[in-house]
Amino acid sequence: MSIRDLARHLDISIGTVSRALNGKADVNAETRERVLEAAKRLGYVPNQSGRSLRQGTTNTIGFMIESTIETVDGGGSFFMPVFEGVQSVFRRHHLDLVALLCGTDEDPASYLNRVVARRFVDGLIISATARNDPRIDFLLERNIPFVALGRSATKGDYPWIDLDFEGVAATAVERLVGFGHRRIAIGTPASDLNLGYLFLDGYKRALAASGIDFDPGLVLPANGHEEGGYQVASALLAQKPMPTAIILVNENMAIGLYRRLYEAGIHPGRDIAVIGFRESTQSRFLSPTLTCFRISLRDLGIKLAEALLSTLPAFAGQYPPERVALIWPMELVPGESDRTVPGAGTAHASTSIPGS
Amino acid sequence: MSIRDLARHLDISIGTVSRALNGKADVNAETRERVLEAAKRLGYVPNQSGRSLRQGTTNTIGFMIESTIETVDGGGSFFMPVFEGVQSVFRRHHLDLVALLCGTDEDPASYLNRVVARRFVDGLIISATARNDPRIDFLLERNIPFVALGRSATKGDYPWIDLDFEGVAATAVERLVGFGHRRIAIGTPASDLNLGYLFLDGYKRALAASGIDFDPGLVLPANGHEEGGYQVASALLAQKPMPTAIILVNENMAIGLYRRLYEAGIHPGRDIAVIGFRESTQSRFLSPTLTCFRISLRDLGIKLAEALLSTLPAFAGQYPPERVALIWPMELVPGESDRTVPGAGTAHASTSIPGS
DNA sequence: ACTGTTATCGTAAACGTTTACGGAAGGCAT
DNA sequence: ATGCCTTCCGTAAACGTTTACGATAACAGT
Numbered sequence: 028m029s030i031r032d033l034a035r036h037l038d039i040s041i042g043t044v045s046r047a048l049n050g051k052a053d054v055n056a057e058t059r060e061r062v063l064e065a066a067k068r069l070g071y072v073p074n075q076s077g078r079s080l081r082q083g084t085t086n087t088i089g090f091m092i093e094s095t096i097e098t099v100d101g102g103g104s105f106f107m108p109v110f111e112g113v114q115s116v117f118r119r120h121h122l123d124l125v126a127l128l129c130g131t132d133e134d135p136a137s138y139l140n141r142v143v144a145r146r147f148v149d150g151l152i153i154s155a156t157a158r159n160d161p162r163i164d165f166l167l168e169r170n171i172p173f174v175a176l177g178r179s180a181t182k183g184d185y186p187w188i189d190l191d192f193e194g195v196a197a198t199a200v201e202r203l204v205g206f207g208h209r210r211i212a213i214g215t216p217a218s219d220l221n222l223g224y225l226f227l228d229g230y231k232r233a234l235a236a237s238g239i240d241f242d243p244g245l246v247l248p249a250n251g252h253e254e255g256g257y258q259v260a261s262a263l264l265a266q267k268p269m270p271t272a273i274i275l276v277n278e279n280m281a282i283g284l285y286r287r288l289y290e291a292g293i294h295p296g297r298d299i300a301v302i303g304f305r306e307s308t309q310s311r312f313l314s315p316t317l318t319c320f321r322i323s324l325r326d327l328g329i330k331l332a333e334a335l336l337s338t339l340p341a342f343a344g345q346y347p348p349e350r351v352a353l354i355w356p357m358e359l360v361p362g363e364s365d366r367t368v369p370g371a372g373t374a375h376a377s378t379s380i381p382g383s
Numbered sequence: 384m385s386i387r388d389l390a391r392h393l394d395i396s397i398g399t400v401s402r403a404l405n406g407k408a409d410v411n412a413e414t415r416e417r418v419l420e421a422a423k424r425l426g427y428v429p430n431q432s433g434r435s436l437r438q439g440t441t442n443t444i445g446f447m448i449e450s451t452i453e454t455v456d457g458g459g460s461f462f463m464p465v466f467e468g469v470q471s472v473f474r475r476h477h478l479d480l481v482a483l484l485c486g487t488d489e490d491p492a493s494y495l496n497r498v499v500a501r502r503f504v505d506g507l508i509i510s511a512t513a514r515n516d517p518r519i520d521f522l523l524e525r526n527i528p529f530v531a532l533g534r535s536a537t538k539g540d541y542p543w544i545d546l547d548f549e550g551v552a553a554t555a556v557e558r559l560v561g562f563g564h565r566r567i568a569i570g571t572p573a574s575d576l577n578l579g580y581l582f583l584d585g586y587k588r589a590l591a592a593s594g595i596d597f598d599p600g601l602v603l604p605a606n607g608h609e610e611g612g613y614q615v616a617s618a619l620l621a622q623k624p625m626p627t628a629i630i631l632v633n634e635n636m637a638i639g640l641y642r643r644l645y646e647a648g649i650h651p652g653r654d655i656a657v658i659g660f661r662e663s664t665q666s667r668f669l670s671p672t673l674t675c676f677r678i679s680l681r682d683l684g685i686k687l688a689e690a691l692l693s694t695l696p697a698f699a700g701q702y703p704p705e706r707v708a709l710i711w712p713m714e715l716v717p718g719e720s721d722r723t724v725p726g727a728g729t730a731h732a733s734t735s736i737p738g739s
Numbered sequence: 740a741c742t743g744t745t746a747t748c749g750t751a752a753a754c755g756t757t758t759a760c761g762g763a764a765g766g767c768a769t
Numbered sequence: 770a771t772g773c774c775t776t777c778c779g780t781a782a783a784c785g786t787t788t789a790c791g792a793t794a795a796c797a798g799t
Contacts, residue, residue, distance in 0.1 A: 042780075051758090074501070074756070079756090080783090110486075114486045124484055126481065128470060130470045146430055147431060285670070309635070396750075399748055407788090409746070411748085429785080432785070433754090434785075436786070437785080438787065744795100745794100746795085747794085748792085750789105750791080752788090753787090754785105761778105764775100764777085766776100768771105
């Protein structure tokens with residue numbers, strides 16, 4: 028069922044059929060009607076390869092994610108809502124969205140190379156940007172439209188949207204200081220990911236603003252998984268005196284942290300204050316419920332999509348080109364985990380912990 | 384940088400270049416060497432659109448996931464390892480894997496229609512199969528190669544791999560009965576998803592085998608999120624006498640359940656036995672750690688890929704056609720949550736729960 | 740010298756589109 | 770009647786590949 032068949036069937040030239048389908052102006056209203064009707068009736072759908080070959084465009088946008096996403100993503104629940112938002116915009120413009128999975132055994136840059144060289148997509152959304160991300164240089168160099176979810180330290184003018192890690196860390200510190208805390212630890216992945224750097228930066232800045240000296244010993248590096256949180260808790264317990272508060276970069280870490288504290292008979296929310304990041308569906312079901320930060324992920328996706336559209340030549344009319352450089356705000360969601368007064372003593376007699 | 388440029392640059396015909404690149408036999412070893420070298424040096428990558436147009440094949444496989452995945456997937460961590468496995472197989476055959484995201488506001492069947500009509504992919508992996516899944520009929524009808532992760536009740540001969548929900552439920556029941564439990568509740572999504580049906584089936588079967596009457600009041604329907612678990616716990620607490628054990632279909636539910644039980648002063652693992660499904664990175668960090676079932680997700684992905692390959696015409700030589708219909712086994716991982724003796728009394732004086 | 744075989748390569752068609760270009764037909768004013 | 774504009778449509782080229790087919794040359798065998 029090609030366009031040729033359709034044309035033969037209608038006894039019209041193939042060019043007219045194409046024009047009718049694509050909404051070109053110079054085609055009679057009645058003929059267009061006939062064409063559209065027949066196309067629907069015969070189930071004709073234009074072949075994407077032919078179209079791409081001719082126009083040099085694929086009407087497809089790729090959202091690239093590594094399978095080792097861990098830091099922000101609470102196990103994957105981060106991306107789905109973002110996808111939703113992106114797709115809601117793209118659908119209106121007849122763009123398809125596919126997720127590009129780069130396996131752990133392949134270099135992200137070479138993967139990207141393959142994707143763009145093959146003319147798979149018209150544009151890209153990349154995420155989990157490293158502090159120095161070769162993909163950005165690559166895309167800039169080849170002039171491929173893209174937008175980055177997460178800024179990097181790379182020079183160059185490109186559109187990006189990033190979460191306000193700095194602000195989150197600062198807000199958390201300010202809140203804890205307001206509660207009277209002075210020894211505030213922070214658990215963050217010692218990573219080349221940019222967010223680790225930013226997170227620490229906000230932490231330091233807020234400490235300084237509160238007149239508290241920065242103590243490198245309170246920075247507890249760990250991966251973003253549950254084990255990481257577990258290790259952070261162990262490091263916490265080893266300190267004397269124990270810090271009275273801890274800020275985490277990732278909710279999975281909170282679960283590991285809770286576990287280790289419970290094993291030691293320390294109750295988060297009573298013996299130590301915990302603020303986590305990012306809110307997930309679990310946050311309010313942990314015991315204690317976790318004070319954390321909410322992100323409107325769907326809106327983030329929408330904004331990402333719009334930012335990309337404004338870099339696509341084909342949409343220059345509708346979305347005037349503008350360099351998006353946006354720091355995405357987040358909202359604190361109070362929980363039970365930071366309701367604690369630092370002077371009340373840290374080494375409570377523990378209540379019995381089931382199973383430990 | 385098309386194949387034409389490459390040919391001109393080498394002063395060879397364009398046909399020879401193509402043959403050299405594709406490893407055809409009738410090309411001189413030395414010329415092939417020259418072509419390959421020049422291609423690499425000039426960064427030539429064949430244009431996928433042109434190739435697809437000519438061969439009618441895209442070298443791309445789509446893995447379709449709805450964005451509302453909830454039941455099996457602990458927030459997304461289910462798919463990534465599966466993707467890894469699938470991709471590890473596909474890469475060896477120069478197939479690309481893309482994830483197809485069907486938004487919640489679009490009908491999965493119509494989405495699928497668009498994808499295949501456009502000749503986007505050569506084959507498909509679909510997941511989250513409903514008990515009656517129109518996608519399966521659609522794909523069978525059009526003779527599109529695919530494999531389903533999850534069987535449905537649909538008639539027809541198609542390859543599928545499914546988790547052993549029935550076996551899991553039965554194993555859980557047997558284990559609990561072995562510990563002396565008689566009143567065993569089950570929390571499962573009252574869904575049109577096939578897994579809900581299968582799960583309940585295994586539960587009933589194992590009960591019957593143990594000579595325990597099936598009590599419909601012990602089937603507690605709820606969604607697969609934390610709220611669902613929370614509701615299940617509420618329903619549990621409302622029963623007199625309270626069941627001594629509960630089986631859950633999803634780990635997110637376990638977190639909600641724990642929360643509700645803690646609020647009521649009931650300790651899972653001491654006052655009530657809990658068995659969950661599926662193991663995630665969190666399972667051993669909950670308190671009590673969750674008895675659950677482990678799935679080798681990467682291997683599952685590998686098997687899925689091989690099943691698909693054996694249905695692709697282009698690989699009929701290497702992967703002889705065979706109808707895969709596989710029930711994927713799972714392994715019980717003991718935790719602390721089901722270490723309880725049913726006779727020891729259910730309404731312990733609760734220890735203080737922080738934050739409640 | 741003729742035929743047959745083999746190795747290697749060039750030629751050209753084909754895949755399904757889109758689109759620049761031109762042509763035909765009609766209407767209107769001069 | 771001529772010229773001009775508008776509306777509509779057909780023609781054909783082009784996008785980048787792959788591949789069936791034929792051509793050439795070299796070589797061996799008779």
